[in-house]
Amino acid sequence: xxxxxxxxxxxxxxxxxxxxxxxxxxxxxxxxxxxxxxxxxxxxxxxxxxxxxxxxxxxxxxxxxxxxxxxxxxxxxxxxxxxxxxxxxxxxxxxxxxxxxxxxxxxxxxxxxxxxxxxxxxxxxxxxxxxxxxxxxxxxxxxxxxxxxxxxxxxxxxxxxxxxxxxxxxxxxxxxxxxxxxxxxxxxxxxxxxxxxxxxxxxxxxxxxxxxxxxxxxxxxxxxxxxxxxxxxxxxxxxxxxxxxxxxxxxxxxxxxxxxxxxxxxxxxxxxxxxxxxxxxxxxxxxxxxxxxxxxxxxxxxxxxxxxxxxxxxxxxxxxxxxxxxxxxxxxxxxxxxxxxxxxxxxxxxxxxxxxxxxxxxxxxxxxxxxxxxxxxxxxxxxxxxxxxxxxxxxxxxxxxxxxxxxxxxxxxxxxxxxxxxxxxxxxxxxxxxxxxxxxxxxxxxxxxxxxxxxxxxxxxxxxxxxxxxxxxxxxxxxxxxxxxxxxxxxxxxxxxxxxxxxxxxxxxxxxxxxxx
Amino acid sequence: xxxxxxxxxxxxxxxxxxxxxxxxxxxxxxxxxxxxxxxxxxxxxxxxxxxxxxxxxxxxxxxxxxxxxxxxxxxxxxxxxxxxxxxxxxxxxxxxxxxxxxxxxxxxxxxxxxxxxxxxxxxxxxxxxxxxxxxxxxxxxxxxxxxxxxxxxxxxxxxxxxxxxxxxxxxxxxxxxxxxxxxxxxxxxxxxxxxxxxxxxxxxxxxxxxxxxxxxxxxxxxxxxxxxxxxxxxxxxxxxxxxxxxxxxxxxxxxxxxxxxxxxxxxxxxxxxxxxxxxxxxxxxxxxxxxxxxxxxxxxxxxxxxxxxxxxxxxxxxxxxxxxxxxxx
Numbered sequence: 034x035x036x037x038x039x040x041x042x043x044x045x046x047x048x049x050x051x052x053x054x055x056x057x058x059x060x061x062x063x064x065x066x067x068x069x070x071x072x073x074x075x076x077x078x079x080x081x082x083x084x085x086x087x088x089x090x091x092x093x094x095x096x097x098x099x100x101x102x103x104x105x106x107x108x109x110x111x112x113x114x115x116x117x118x119x120x121x122x123x124x125x126x127x128x129x130x131x132x133x134x135x136x137x138x139x140x141x142x143x144x145x146x147x148x149x150x151x152x153x154x155x156x157x158x159x160x161x162x163x164x165x166x167x168x169x170x171x172x173x174x175x176x177x178x179x180x181x182x183x184x185x186x187x188x189x190x191x192x193x194x195x196x197x198x199x200x201x202x203x204x205x206x207x208x209x210x211x212x213x214x215x216x217x218x219x220x221x222x223x224x225x226x227x228x229x230x231x232x233x234x235x236x237x238x239x240x241x242x243x244x245x246x247x248x249x250x251x252x253x254x255x256x257x258x259x260x261x262x263x264x265x266x267x268x269x270x271x272x273x274x275x276x277x278x279x280x281x282x283x284x285x286x287x288x289x290x291x292x293x294x295x296x297x298x299x300x301x302x303x304x305x306x307x308x309x310x311x312x313x314x315x316x317x318x319x320x321x322x323x324x325x326x327x328x329x330x331x332x333x334x335x336x337x338x339x340x341x342x343x344x345x346x347x348x349x350x351x352x353x354x355x356x357x358x359x360x361x362x363x364x365x366x367x368x369x370x371x372x373x374x375x376x377x378x379x380x381x382x383x384x385x386x387x388x389x390x391x392x393x394x395x396x397x398x399x400x401x402x403x404x405x406x407x408x409x410x411x412x413x414x415x416x417x418x419x420x421x422x423x424x425x426x427x428x429x430x431x432x433x434x435x436x437x438x439x440x441x442x443x444x445x446x447x448x449x450x451x452x453x454x455x456x457x458x459x460x461x462x463x464x465x466x467x468x469x470x471x472x473x474x475x476x477x478x479x480x481x482x483x484x485x486x487x488x489x490x491x492x493x494x495x496x497x498x499x500x501x502x503x504x505x506x507x508x509x510x511x512x513x514x515x516x517x518x519x520x521x522x523x524x525x526x527x528x529x530x531x532x533x534x535x536x537x538x539x540x541x542x543x544x545x546x547x548x549x550x
Numbered sequence: 551x552x553x554x555x556x557x558x559x560x561x562x563x564x565x566x567x568x569x570x571x572x573x574x575x576x577x578x579x580x581x582x583x584x585x586x587x588x589x590x591x592x593x594x595x596x597x598x599x600x601x602x603x604x605x606x607x608x609x610x611x612x613x614x615x616x617x618x619x620x621x622x623x624x625x626x627x628x629x630x631x632x633x634x635x636x637x638x639x640x641x642x643x644x645x646x647x648x649x650x651x652x653x654x655x656x657x658x659x660x661x662x663x664x665x666x667x668x669x670x671x672x673x674x675x676x677x678x679x680x681x682x683x684x685x686x687x688x689x690x691x692x693x694x695x696x697x698x699x700x701x702x703x704x705x706x707x708x709x710x711x712x713x714x715x716x717x718x719x720x721x722x723x724x725x726x727x728x729x730x731x732x733x734x735x736x737x738x739x740x741x742x743x744x745x746x747x748x749x750x751x752x753x754x755x756x757x758x759x760x761x762x763x764x765x766x767x768x769x770x771x772x773x774x775x776x777x778x779x780x781x782x783x784x785x786x787x788x789x790x791x792x793x794x795x796x797x798x799x800x801x802x803x804x805x806x807x808x809x810x811x812x813x814x815x816x817x818x819x820x821x822x823x824x825x826x827x828x829x830x831x832x833x834x835x836x837x838x839x840x841x842x843x844x845x846x847x848x849x850x851x852x853x854x855x856x857x858x859x860x861x862x863x864x865x866x867x868x869x870x871x872x873x874x875x876x877x878x879x
Contacts, residue, residue, distance in 0.1 A: 072729075077635075077836060077840075078635065078654070078833055078836045078837070079591075079633070079635030079636070079638075079836075079840070079842075164592075164600055164603065164604070164638075230733070230734075230735075232733060232734075232828070234828075234832075234833075234836060235731065235733065235828045236731060236733060260729065260731050260826070261731075261826070262729070262826050264823055264824065264826065266713070266824070267728070267729065267823075267824060267825065267826050270716055270720065270721065270728045270729075271728060271729045271826075273721060274720050274721060274724055274727070274728050274729075275724075276727055276728065276729045277729070425584055428584040428585035428589055428590075430589070430592075431585065431589045431601070432584075
């Protein structure tokens with residue numbers, strides 16, 4: 034792998050783990066046994082086994098990744114496979130979905146898993162005062178029917194070809210019907226590992242379940258321990274001194290020290306997380322597509338990747354669809370930094386120069402203020418004078434985002450195109466942060482609905498490619514960069530060559546896929 | 551003795567008043583920070599409806615004054631309340647008993663006390679011994695070296711001392727673990743080993759103050775006539791200091807030790823974060839981040855109470871160590 038530069042590797046879309054120069058042989062088969070200790074960030078003292086409240090890695094890796102299961106699962110290569118559902122089929126209009134459940138599965142307390150559990154687990158998200166992040170997904174189901182103990186049928190309000198994908202959401206874990214409160218209190222799922230001890234915001238220990246339905250093909254450790262280490266430095270030191278086997282989110286400032294340690298390797302995966310600058314397209318001057326284009330050409334994207342992400346990312350093309358998505362449009366021409374084009378589009382808008390305010394805070398993403406300042410200097414060459422307003426980090430999401438006409442933001446990305454679009458680009462959804470639903474978005478909104486119900490993969494590809502092109506040319510969100518997921522692992526732990534890119538740490542499923550080397 | 555008791559009661563009453571003022575200050579200050587629990591817990595996902603929903607659930611929609619008195623009322627009946635995070639979680643579940651603030655804080659507080667005791671056990675003897683030796687060999691190389699070392703360690707920020715210790719004792723010479731994630735059911739020796747690095751860091755931070763005070767208090771007395779008398783009797787310098795000077799210097803020394811012990815309880819926030827030590831300091835930081843007022847209030851009251859009680863103890867001990875104060879005319 035020496036001969037390939039990181040960027041080259043990412044461009045080719047391989048999204049593979051970059052191995053250290055240790056020459057450790059990759060083995061085909063994983064062996065059972067041993068203990069795995071990971072130091073993970075994103076833990077809180079308010080954490081619980083309630084998957085509706087999860088939003089960060091520690092609980093996602095513990096709950097969705099180890100102790101609980103979903104109906105479906107996104108494999109490391111981005112394809113969808115069954116987890117508690119064995120198979121599924123759709124009606125031709127993608128409105129009715131029938132899931133065949135795995136039989137002989139039991140929860141950690143011995144209760145058998147069946148259709149009732151599925152229905153009750155989904156209903157958790159739609160109570161009137163539900164604050165679940167998966168509420169919109171479940172609300173789209175108009176009817177849930179138990180066909181038999183091992184078969185459920187869902188009827189959707191509108192066709193959705195991605196519905197099985199949505200069932201892999203880490204919020205939608207399967208709980209035992211009638212014992213949900215108990216299951217949330219003690220962590221009783223159907224996952225590969227059962228809880229030994231759990232201290233919110235401190236640590237989670239779990240042991241491998243004997244006779245699990247996934248058999249010998251997954252879950253290779255006897256015991257796993259996740260330690261909550263939110264502090265960057267403490268996490269790096271814990272890995273360097275061998276107290277943990279793996280950490281997420283390495284600190285780029287001390288990356289060289291990790292690289293110099295022959296016992297460790299760095300995994301770098303091009304993910305879907307992207308940093309954005311939404312413009313409110315229903316307010317002047319951003320309601321003019323030419324102004325938006327002038328801004329798009331005025332940003333030096335490569336400089337931002339180099340300086341803000343320190344090279345650990347790829348340039349964005351103003352589309353939120355990343356390398357880890359199934360229909361990523363890799364044929365689009367990359368938007369380049371071109372002050373002349375900036376000036377040209379300003380002229381088209383009838384302007385000689387443009388003064389705009391850009392609101393940023395590091396609450397949006399680490400380095401957002403620096404990124405705004407880089408934009409300020411690069412855009413001035415194209416005749417756009419940017420006034421950077423540094424907003425307070427506290428209350429940023431409620432006071433600035435969706436309110437200020439041009440601000441910094443981020444998205445962690447979604448596993449499918451429709452999911453991402455439905456979250457932040459569909460007309461009328463609350464998080465449409467560019468308010469892009471006017472006449473000039475008509476074609477995009479139309480394609481969004483057609484593609485959603487389209488079961489034919491080739492047609493969908495065409496539709497999604499066109500949508501990404503529309504966003505690149507006319508959309509209201511500037512997306513200068515995609516961040517890589519960068520994590521580090523001790524060489525005593527083996528991880529498969531292909532590492533999941535949808536979430537950090539192999540889609541948070543390292544306890545399932547990794548093993549002792 | 552009656553005199554001492556009346557002082558204790560007076561001071562305790564004043565302490566209660568201080569706690570009340572502290573609770574008001576903290577309550578107002580936390581509320582003045584931008585963003586509240588509802589907005590912060592929802593983050594990017596904060597829609598006006600969900601924010602409003604959480605606010606009603608937690609009573610955040612009521613006025614500041616009525617919220618404060620509601621909390622105070624509970625407090626006076628011994629109920630510290632339930633943390634917002636827990637309440638929010640319960641409404642998600644549809645009711646059901648959760649963990650109260652008291653139950654949340656108790657294990658964390660025990661951990662912090664453990665760290666403070668280990669540190670005190672190391673720091674106090676070292677500081678007092680160093681102080682006595684520095685007084686004995688004042689203005690020698692030893693005195694200067696001890697002063698320079700302790701002063702430079704107190705002058706560096708705690709996290710810096712922590713990283714220096716991690717570098718030398720965990721990374722270059724892996725003797726001690728850099729991760730102090732102690733947990734229930736750990737045996738005592740493991741626990742002690744994991745606690746040692748943060749304890750050493752705190753030792754470096756608190757030693758200078760105590761040592762300098764010991765040294766100064768003793769040197770101050772060495773000019774007194776009765777010390778001269780002792781010296782003229784032919785006593786050895788060590789004996790003069792330990793037997794004659796030290797008992798009279800105890801009051802200021804005890805005062806400083808008590809102050810530093812209070813610091814060990816209240817000032818450990820940074821050290822706990824660096825070493826991932828599950829003490830009350832980390833809980834405090836987490837709670838401030840999400841504006842979880844009941845937990846923040848409880849933590850602050852504990853900090854304030856620790857200060858007040860340890861200061862009181864210091865005063866009482868210095869009275870008891872001084873016969874003139876013990877038997878007033």
